[in-house]
Amino acid sequence: MECLQGIAVSHGVAIGEVLVLDNEGFRIPRRFVSRDAVENELERLAAAMAAASAEVERNRNRVADQLGDEYAAIFSAHLQMLRDPRLQGELEEMIRQRHYSPEYSVSRVLRRYAKVFEELEGGYLAQRASDIFDIEKRLLRHLLGRRREELSQLISPILILAHDLTPSETVNLNPKFALGFVTEVGGPGSHTAIVAEGLGIPAVVGVGHFLTDVSGGDMAIIDGNQGLVIIDPDEDTLDRYRHEVEEYRLAAVKLAALSHLPAETSDKVRLELMGNIEFPYEVEQCLKHGGDGIGLYRTEFLYLGAETEPTEADHYNAYSKVLQAMEGRPVIIRTFDLGADKLATLPKPEDEKNPFLGLRSIRLALSNIPLFRTQLRAILRASVHGTARIMFPMISTLTELRQARMVLADAMEDLEESAVPFDHDIPVGIMVEVPSAVMMLDRFLELADFVSIGTNDLIQYALAVDRGNKDVANLYTATDPAVLRLIHMAIRTAQKANVSVSLCGQMSGVPRYTMLLLGLGLRNFSMTPSSLPEIKRICRAVSIGECEQIANRALSLETANDIRAYLNDEHMKRFPDMPLA
């Protein structure tokens, strides 16, 4: 049993077999073989070893011919490793005596060697670990052949362990089979965290280097409440966690009863609680938990999964599906919020040293008008299927907002000329996620029908912290007094101008902040759908008066830690049974 600590980014507990994804996305399909199959499996192993050896030998000869013997030396060593009598003996023993599959045995035995090499003193010898991974991959490629599986082809529920999960990997994920995520890198707000929250499954990130020690098919527990990953747990630990999973299930059943009650405070102030979604299938979750609408429909998935640029029809189909499923409830569609590096069809930006300060989001849209127009036309056309709203991300100047509205007006004119029906009064709003937008908000509001505060980026831009960098992730905090002031200012400015304001960052769905945000004047929250029941429970139990007291006190405190501790206290006083994160 091995217990690892990471950062908890999506709560819950999951128990199951693991799938280890390295940079080639390999999966070890099964752990055991039947007794009768042993001889066959041994033959399969021998064939894979022979094929891998032949391949290495060809490489060696080619390199030796072209570059000389000394460059081919490493292939000689690889060849010797593949012919290592001890390795063969260990693999055969695992298959014959313990009935492990050849894939599992190869992965297990070679990773054990890699670990020994990594722990050796002296950098040069430690590098041998990468040779071992190379051999492992080569053997697996031969063993798995066409049966190599990827995230898109999962057929049974599994825990996914990876160095980092990329958007293109998660976009094709079948959500039915992903029980939880663990990644070596990343922090709160990383892509993995957002996807896990969206799916309502536990996730732990920033665990550090550990994949070497794990083989596909191992048992593991992901504790998304405490940020723990337990590999190969003992029976006692398993029992304890099975019990916890059951308690979770019961608590969820209780909260589900709230989904049909209105979102209002104890003094009957009506609120709107909406869901953030990325994929159309998440609508179901949102409705199940009683969401009043979609406060943030992220559209990046349309660009990330595809090899080519999505067509107007691709956009239209996705948006129509969500609008129809929401049956007239509002759906705020955010135009694409991506960096140029994520779009294969665009040229790579040359000076992109700081992608978060670079050509991304609305800036990218305004410098690629045709791409932007395609999306806007699709949103407009889909608007006849429900209550659609358009939201522009990362607006930092008034000029950007004016330009974006002009592109939209052009798209409307085009449709009108072609007599295509659409909602002529479709509300247009902006994300407030750059400090400059907060400072200038009163002027922006003359051109916006609604605003939504995006705290994830607002915190990062206000505090100058990359939330994905684990070395500084601790500086990334929603309770920084500067962040509170910015949020407060944005809410007050919007209310003064009588413009609807919501908050769609992760803060919305974290119980610790609910009373604070109500006290700061927020009446519209948009969050990951799985958080809706808990947040509704808090809202229905508190009055605006007491929340205002809490907000005033929080605004008077000096440091992020003081504010955090104070909010935790107030929360625990009222809701001792509810987890904070």
Place this chain on the structure above:
Amino acid sequence: MDEHSATRSVCVTNLRGLHARPAELIAKRAMEFKSKIEIIRDGHRVDAKSILHILTLGAECGTELILEAQGTDAERAIDALAELIGGDFAAFYQNNQI
């Protein structure tokens, strides 16, 4: 020990220690003999015919190793390996990049 066993201590002289290439040469050479051959470092005992095992020794330049062989060709095996480990690997290959 019976007459078919041999032992000798030897010091690694290769500047970069027993990394992949020297380990490969040792394993290859050891496999030419019928005897069971082991290399010992501070009580850690490995099979000299296994490149992976040799690498786990983490032997650097100056590390003291003990060689032990059992079998009909034990003496010859020890001679060959001691010469390889204690000598200049370059003598066996023309380039000295190892």
